[in-house]
Amino acid sequence: MIFSTKPEMATQEIQPNETLTNLKAESDTLKTKLEDERAKLHDVELHQVAEKVDGLGQFIMKTRRTLKGHGNKVLCMDWCKDKRRIVSSSQDGKVIVWDAFTTNKEHAVTMPCTWVMACAYAPSGCAVACGGLDNKCSVYPLSLDKNENLAAKKKSVAMHTNYLSACSFTNSDMQILTSSGDGTCALWDVESGQLLQSFHGHAADVLCLDLAPSETGNTFVSGGCDKKANVWDMRSGQCIQSFETHESDINSVRYYPSGDAFASGSDDATCRLYDLRADREVAIYSKESIIFGASSVDFSLSGRLLFGGYNDYTINVWDVLKGTRVSILFGHENRVSTLRLSPDGTAFCSGSWDHTLRIWA
C-alpha cells in the first residue's frame, strides 16, 4: 500500500472509517518496524561500557547556604550567568532575586497571580522572566536602583490559553521559550511579544523544557503529562524525536552537557537517560526503596552525576554511567520542587515547598 499524504485525503468523504482503520494499522506496522530497527543497533548496555570507568568515592555534600525569605512554597529557580545570583518564584506570587553567595535579597517583584511556576534569568543578567497561573510570561528588567518599582517596567511577552509551566531565555535576552498546561510550547520575541514559532504534539499538559547546549543550538526537549518527552526543531516547529517509556508524568527534563542525551524525572519515581543519537532510552535510575516521584533533575558539569529532587523531601545523587545511587541528601522539610546546577558547576541549588532554597556543594 502506497502511503499517501495527499491533502485530498483529508476532504474525502468516501468511507472515512476504513481509511482511519487503515491508517491506524499502518501506524502500528511503522512503530514495530522502528522499534526493530533501533533494537538492531543496540549492541551494548551503558553499564557494560562503563565497567572500565573508575567507581566514585564517597561524597560530602552539605547545605552551604539556606535562603529564607519566601512566604510560601518555592516553585522554580534559575541561576544567573555570573554563577552566584539566582531568581526564585513561589506560590504566593513573589519573585525574588538573590545573591546566593552573600544570601542577600537584591530584587523582589510581586506578581499579580499566585503559583508562579516558571522563572528564568536573562543571559545578560539584566532581566528576569516569570509566569504561572496568569497564563502569561512577563519580563521584568532589573534595575540598579533598589527603590525602583520593577513592576512598572514589566513587559508581557507570552500568552497561552492555560497556565505557564516553564520558561527559558534562548541565547539572548530577546527570545523566550515557554511551555504551558494547554499542551503547547512556544517561542516568543521579547521586544514585540510576537509568536515566532509554536510547537504542537503533546496530548496533555507540558510541564518542563530544556534548551540544547550544542553548537548549533537549534533544538529543545519538552516533557509532559502524556508521559512523552519530545525533541523539537526550533526553526521549523517540527517534533524530530519522541520518547515514551515513562509510566507517569514527566516533571523535569535536562540535557546532558554534551547535548547528545537528556535525562528526565517523573512521578513514577524513576529518572531515565535517553540517547539522542541512538534514539532510545539507555538507562533507568531507580531503586525499590524510592517510591515517590522525582520533581527535578540536573547533571553535574562532566555529566557523571545526576542530581534528582524527589517528592519525599530528599535529593538522590546517581552515577550516570554505572546506574547506581551515590548519595542521598536530607534537609528539606517538604518536597523538593526545583533543582539546578550553577553555571560553572561548583554547586547546585534546590528549592522546596518548605519555603526555602538550599545551595549544596
Place this chain on the structure above:
Amino acid sequence: MTIRTLRDYGQHYRPRMACLKNVEVFVVEMQDPKSGVKGADQKLNVTIIPHVINGQDVLAWIVTKMKVTTEEAQAFGTMLVAYGYIYPLQNHRKLVLVPDSTLYRFQTPYFWPVQKWPAEDIDYAIYLARRNIRKKGMLEPYEQQHYDNLHKWMNPKWDFIVMQATEQYKANKERKKPDRVVLDCQERAYWIVHRPPRRTHSAMDYGLDRLIDPNAEEVLTFDVVRRTNIFLTQALMRSAVKSSVSLTAFVKFVTTHHNHDPFLTTPVPSNPWITDSDEFWQLNSRSVDIPTKLSVERWVLSFWELISDPRGRVDFKLFLKKEHSAENMAFYEAAEEMRWGAASAIPEKSQFIFNTFLKPGAPRWINIDGRTMGLTVKGLVVPHRYVLDAAQTHIFLLMKKDTFYRYLKSPVHKDMQKRALVPAPHVFTDAQLEANVRNRNPGISPILQWQQEEEEKAAAAVAARPIDVKAMVATNKLDRK
C-alpha cells in the same frame, strides 16, 4: 485579572499520586498481626486507646523490611505520616515520623487517600459544624477561618449542613467513650492532612490539578494518526547510531571533563561555596590577564569549549587578529546576534552584515564558497532570522576544523599554556573561615558588567571599522610634513 486560589477541584486527576499504589502495599504489610509493627494499648487522659504504635518501632520495621538506612527509613516514615496513613496522637499538627517513643496509630482504610474519593468541601463543612457544636464554638483559629469561609460561600446549603452535623453529633453520643475518642482522632487526622493548617506540610497538598485528564482515552482522530505516521516515516528515514558508539562517546566526555567538574575534582584554589572566598571566580573571569591552567586545558578539548568560555574567546580573537582572519569570528558573532536577536532589528542587522561581510568588495569580506554566497545574498533580499544559517555553519566549520588546530599550534596559545596559573589550594584555619563568612565579597552587579561589556563591544566595533583615508586627510590627521 482572575486570581485563582488553591481549591480542591474534587481531585479528579490523581495520577500525581502514582506512588500511592506502592505505598499502600507497605502499609498493609505493616499492619500484619504477625510480621507487622507491634501495637499496644495506651492510656490517654482517662481512656485506653488500642493499637498504638511508637515511632521507634515503625522506623525499625521499615529499616528491616526495605533494607535501607535509618535516615532513609525516617524519610519514608515521614511520607507515610504526611499522606495520612499513620497519624500522631499528641503533636497532631506536625506530620513527621519522630523515631522515639512518640505515639502513632494506623489510619483506618476508610480515610486513606484513595484515588476516586475527593475530600469535598461539604464534608469538611459538616465536620467543622459538628466540631463547633461539640466544642461549643471554640474552634482553633485556622478551623475558624475555614468555617467562616465555608459559611460564606456555602450559605444556601448551610441549613442542610447544620442538620447533618447535629444528627451526627447525636449519633456519636450513643457510642462508647473509647470508640468516640478513636473516631475523633481519626477524623481530625484526616482533615489535618486534607485541609492542612498553615505550618503543616501535608503530602495531600499536591499543588495544581492538570488541565488535560491523562486518564482519558486519547481520541485518535484522522489528523492525529496521519501526523503520527508522517513522524514515524521520517524517523525511519533518519539513521541512528549504534549504542556502542554513542555510549562510548558519553564515557569519553565524562573522562575528559572529570578534572573540570567541581563535584569530582576539588577546584583550585577552593570552592567559593565551601570556603566563602570568591578567588576561584576572580581567577576565571573574562577580564583576567592570565587564565588558570585548568581553563586552558579545557579550551583544548574542543572548539566549542574554547569559544564558550569568554576568556577563551578573547584569546582566540587575539590569535585571529594576528592571522588577519578576524572577520570570520566577527561574522559568526554578528550572525548569532541576528539569529537570537529582536525581530525588529533583523532588517537593519542583515543590511549591516551584507555591507560589512558579504557584498563584493566589502571591508571584511568573508571567504565562503560561491554556492553558499549566492544562496545567502538571494535570501537577504527578504531577510528572516535564519537567512545566514548556511553561511554561518560554513564559517563555523571552517574555524572548527582548520583555524582551531592552527590556534592550538600557535605561539599565542603555547605561550598562554606556559604562563597559565596553577593557583595554590587554600588552607584556611577555622578562624580564617569565620572571617571569610563575615567578609563575603558582594561582587559586581551583572547589570554593571553587562553595561561594561556593551561599551567594550561598541569600542571594538569602532576600532574594526576600516580607516577612511580621505576623511583623515580632510580633518588634517595625517600630516605629510
